[in-house]
Ligand SMILES: Nc1ncnc2c1ncn2[C@@H]1O[C@H](COP(=O)(O)OP(=O)(O)OP(=O)(O)O)[C@@H](O)[C@H]1O
């Protein structure tokens with residue numbers, strides 16, 4: 001893999017809270033265009049891994065590189081400006097704003113023109129978002145708090161796209177969604193976006209869904225990485241499923 005294809009690299013990254021280690025010496029690399037599923041049971045360290053990438057809370061050691069820049073301990077907004085957007089667990093949308101206002105705010109927050117992260121791709125505009133997510137167009141005057149779980153997840157994803165990020169990091173996007181909404185939001189939209197070249201990291205407890213859209217999967221167990229490989233190899237490893245993913 002050439003350096004330009006490598007978006008993110010963790011070298012022996014440990015992370016914890018209050019002196020307690022939660023992630024233990026994680027090595028990983030993420031290439032442009034991958035859809036990486038980060039799997040593991042409750043408390044395995046999935047959110048901590050994503051938060052480590054954005055320097056959002058955990059105490060860190062080791063080295064994190066994004067697009068060749070050593071970003072360990074950079075402030076979150078500076079890391080995001082390299083073209084990464086996080087959709088946090090629980091979706092983080094402003095409940096009082098109308099959908100349209102929420103999206104418009106996201107366009108204001110985006111990087112100034114001329115510093116586009118992926119100049120080859122066409123930029124995300126409100127029009128393009130409404131074409132990609134017709135449901136958001138139908139609901140544009142509704143307040144964000146009145147949206148269904150699936151619609152709220154689309155709004156959070158659309159807001160992330162409007163920052164012009166080329167890498168979207170989703171923390172348990174299927175949590176609390178009905179099966180049909182999971183299908184529409186995740187399988188349909190994430191697959192389409194990935195096909196257009198977006199890089200996606202997806203922390204999930206819904207292993208079956210994640211493995212349908214992922215090109216690669218990691219499994220965390222008690223803060224250690226116990227698997228890094230293809231979805232097919234993971235699906236075939238019944239012992240690993242039983243030990244580290246089963247309920
Ligand atoms: N802010 C925090 N302060 C202290 N401990 C924390 C904090 N956040 C997480 N932890 C602990 O770190 C461990 C890993 O938590 P993390 O949230 O990363 O797991 P997870 O895999 O995302 O779980 P879930 O699937 O439930 O979201 C857990 O033991 C958790 O209690």
Ligand SMILES: [Mg+2]
Nearest residue numbers: 046047089172
């Ligand atoms: Mg979590």
